[in-house]
Amino acid sequence: MENIKLARTSILGGILIWTSICIRGxxxxxxxxxxxxxxxANYNRLERPVQNDSAAIxxxxxxxxxxxxDVDEKNQVLITNAxxxxxxxxxxxxxxxxxxxxxxxxxxxxxxxxxxxxLLYNRV
Incomplete structure (x- = not known):
């Protein structure tokens, strides 16, 4: 009987800790x-974002x-995911x-x- 109370207390404690971690205001x-x-509000994505038009970004x-x-040595083609x-x-x-x-x-x-x-080219 004492083991059941201990297990129940452990489960409730775990739930309370988990809830306090997951639910934060x-x-x-x-x-x-x-x-x-x-x-x-006044942003124009077509304008370069500089104060001085001659400035470089x-x-x-x-x-x-x-x-x-894939690596195709014969045709010298390398296919990657990057x-x-x-x-x-x-x-x-x-x-x-x-x-x-x-x-x-x-x-x-x-x-x-x-x-x-x-623009990135596929060939090096």
Whole structure:
């Protein structure tokens, strides 16, 4: 009988701990929504994001090889699966963190912001 009480207590304790970990109140969602609205209010994705039109935008390009799918030595063809990462600074997408507590970064769909016009060729 004591083993059943101990097991029941352990299960209830586990459920309470799991619930407290999974259900956390946060106001970050509200701040993120407001920040999205504020940043995109006068944003034009067709304009280069620079204060001075003659300024260059430095774009970092990274590629991570995920998988080699096929190697055809005879035809000199290599088929791969890779992850491409582009990063740059968009001067129009900056904010004061004190106005949006807890929001350290945002992710935008590529169709909502300016994206560098970069074309990668399949051949090296």
């Amino acid at each position: 946060t106001t970050q969602g509200a701040y993120q929504r407001q920040l999205y609205t504020d940043l995109l 430095e774009v970092q390009l990274g590629i991570t090889l995920l998988q080699i799918i 992850w491409l990462e582009l990063s740059w600074t968009d001067t129009y997408l900056k904010w004061d963190p004190e106005n949006y507590p807890g929001v350290e970064n945002l992710r935008f769909p590529s169709n909502q912001i300016w994206v560098p016009d970069i």
